[in-house]
Amino acid sequence: MNHRILMAAFCFMATAGNAQDVRITTFKSDSTFALNDQTFTVTRNQDTQATLGSEYALTSRACPPHCLQPLIVADGVATFAELEVLTFLEEHVTGGTGLFIDARSPADYATGSIPGAVNVPFPTLAAENRYRDDILRALGAVDKGDDALDFTQAMALALYSGGPWSDDAPTAIEHLLAAGYPAEKLFYFRGGIQAWAHVGLTIQHSQNPG
Amino acid sequence: MIRTTVALFLFAIVVCGLIILRPFSSGEEVAGDRLGTPIETDVEVTRAAPTDLAALAEAATAPLVTNAATGLVEAPRRIDVARPNTDDTRLSDMTNNVLAELGFAGVETVTTNSQTQRRSTSDILAGIEAATGHRSVLEESETLEAIVIAALRAGETDERIDTIINEAAAAGTVAVPEILVTSDGRVDTHVLLNNIVTQAQIASGGAAPTVPEVSPDNTAGMEVRVVQRATDEVEARFYTVQNGDSLGAISIKFFGSIQHYETIFEANKGLLSSPDRIRVGQRLVIPQLDA
Numbered sequence: 001m002n003h004r005i006l007m008a009a010f011c012f013m014a015t016a017g018n019a020q021d022v023r024i025t026t027f028k029s030d031s032t033f034a035l036n037d038q039t040f041t042v043t044r045n046q047d048t049q050a051t052l053g054s055e056y057a058l059t060s061r062a063c064p065p066h067c068l069q070p071l072i073v074a075d076g077v078a079t080f081a082e083l084e085v086l087t088f089l090e091e092h093v094t095g096g097t098g099l100f101i102d103a104r105s106p107a108d109y110a111t112g113s114i115p116g117a118v119n120v121p122f123p124t125l126a127a128e129n130r131y132r133d134d135i136l137r138a139l140g141a142v143d144k145g146d147d148a149l150d151f152t153q154a155m156a157l158a159l160y161s162g163g164p165w166s167d168d169a170p171t172a173i174e175h176l177l178a179a180g181y182p183a184e185k186l187f188y189f190r191g192g193i194q195a196w197a198h199v200g201l202t203i204q205h206s207q208n209p210g
Numbered sequence: 211m212i213r214t215t216v217a218l219f220l221f222a223i224v225v226c227g228l229i230i231l232r233p234f235s236s237g238e239e240v241a242g243d244r245l246g247t248p249i250e251t252d253v254e255v256t257r258a259a260p261t262d263l264a265a266l267a268e269a270a271t272a273p274l275v276t277n278a279a280t281g282l283v284e285a286p287r288r289i290d291v292a293r294p295n296t297d298d299t300r301l302s303d304m305t306n307n308v309l310a311e312l313g314f315a316g317v318e319t320v321t322t323n324s325q326t327q328r329r330s331t332s333d334i335l336a337g338i339e340a341a342t343g344h345r346s347v348l349e350e351s352e353t354l355e356a357i358v359i360a361a362l363r364a365g366e367t368d369e370r371i372d373t374i375i376n377e378a379a380a381a382g383t384v385a386v387p388e389i390l391v392t393s394d395g396r397v398d399t400h401v402l403l404n405n406i407v408t409q410a411q412i413a414s415g416g417a418a419p420t421v422p423e424v425s426p427d428n429t430a431g432m433e434v435r436v437v438q439r440a441t442d443e444v445e446a447r448f449y450t451v452q453n454g455d456s457l458g459a460i461s462i463k464f465f466g467s468i469q470h471y472e473t474i475f476e477a478n479k480g481l482l483s484s485p486d487r488i489r490v491g492q493r494l495v496i497p498q499l500d501a
Contacts, residue, residue: 036343099341106333118341120334130297130324130385131331131348138338138346155342 022046022200024086033089033116036096040115042086045200055111056197066165069190073170076183080158082199085189088158089116098156099139102193103172114160114196115204122161122172125179136179151182158187163194293395294379294386296486299324301387301402301458301468304355305409311359317413324353324385352384358402372399389458389471391486398456405458405468419466421499429463432496447496457485464496473497 022044023029030043051057071079080088085100092098093116102109102117109119125132133141133149140154157176161168173186197203299322310317328348335346357378361371378384379397390398412418426432431450436443449460461471475485477497482488 035341093341096342099338106330116341118337120338121330124327124331124334128298129327129331130295130351131328134331134346134348135334135338138335138342138344 020046021048024201025083031086031090033086033094035093035116040089040204042089042115042202044202047200050200052198056194061165063165065167066162067167069164069167069170071190073173073188073190074177074183074186077173077177077186077188080187080189081191082196082201084187085114085158085160085196088156088187092156092158098158101157101159101172103159103161103169104166104193105168108162110205112193112197112203112205114193115202117160120172122168122175125172125175127175127178132179136181141181149180151180151185154181154185156185156187157181158189160189160192160196163192164190165194166192292380293391293486294397295382295384296388296391297324297327297385299354299385299387301389301405302409304358304387305402305405307355308358308362308406309410309413311355312362314410314413322355352378354378354384354386357384358406362406368399368403371403372397375399375402387458388485389461389468390456391488392454392456392459393451393488393490393492394453396454398454398459401456401458401462401468404462408467421466422464424464445498447498449494449496451488451490451492451494453490455488455490457482457488460494460496465499470499473499 020029024031024042024044030041032039032041034040073079088098089100093100100114100117102113102119103122104119105121106119109117109121113119120135123129124135129135136149136154137143139157141149141151142153144150159169159172161170161172169188169190169192173188176186177183191198193203303320303322306317307319307322310319332348335348339346354375357375358371361374366374375384375386375397376399379386386397390402392398408419424432426434429449431452433448433450435446435448437446447464449464451460457471457475458468461468461474464470464474471485474494474496475482477495478492481492481494
């Protein structure tokens, strides 16, 4: 009798171990999206005991320059959390109408980034960069004469940086708005890589191409 | 003892009562402020003072411009000279590359800031391209370096080089280092060529230019003031920007070479927002070089 109970308990533990314990939402275990025919899958870390390590565990970066950012960084620019980011990746990025941008420096990007993100460091979007218009054209802006760009066909952009303490993404958004990018095409993921890591979502380690 | 205490207490109450009630005050208005200036009580201060609009319109001497497209009147602005495009490439880096390209022994090519910017931009474009699948091309633009090298190879005269560079700058096809921009919005090719000679001399083992002797007698626009400090007297030098001056030219005038332009720029940050924003009539402080 005693032996049977022990066996049952053992079986239960085994099945529980096999099923996914850590899902994104109750009805969603992972998120899959494509970026120019390359497929990415984002899941959560299945180790329920996992804690943050290294860079993502830092709480007290000096401010300035690393100061807390508001929820809304500019008029008309909506703010995302993790689920909206996944939806953006699944719909806009997969459909080719949007791009997910990592606004940090190439060195930061190389330490780990959100899958599907493209590195566009915020200083390259500043007016001082002589080649900024080339970047904006690559994002879908079209010349309309008189040194002006037409953004009606430009891609929707979701931007993130290190975390709620980083102004890299807000600065990039400011530069894009100053360049004439429509606010309704811009989205801000305030949590950034830190919030992403904090809930155990997949982080990719990739180098910039070229 | 107790009587004295009670008497003092009553006296205190009476004094307090006098202070609070002021029975002898005549209720007069205060006729002067703290400095004794009489206050005019019949002046009414109001924001809604009626203004004579016709008089204001006459007072504005500059003709108002109406935008034909929007029908809105554009406010008159301070007229600024058109300036050449600049980038943050250092003149010394650019000169260095010109010398290296012309085959000067011992001069190695360095990466200028503008090249770094271009390279990082093309990396980003490659990233976007990999994501979107659309091919994007980085526009090729002429560099000042290439123009100078071509002109020197062709053996053009200084005047001709000046014309070539200023035409390119006016057309907006080339960006120049900030310290070459003059107060009248041209490119100071004199400083550009002078610096090539200086850097070539240094590269071939010659001495760096010495700091020239400057005084108000031999330099137009210069002023020297003696400032009395607590312990000693300090000579403060000032220079009023003349027509056609660039920050590079002022640096050569006072320090013999362009390499000290930053000393001048730092000392005048309140006046100059950037080294190319130099205007005729600005009075710059010329600091002494630390020995």
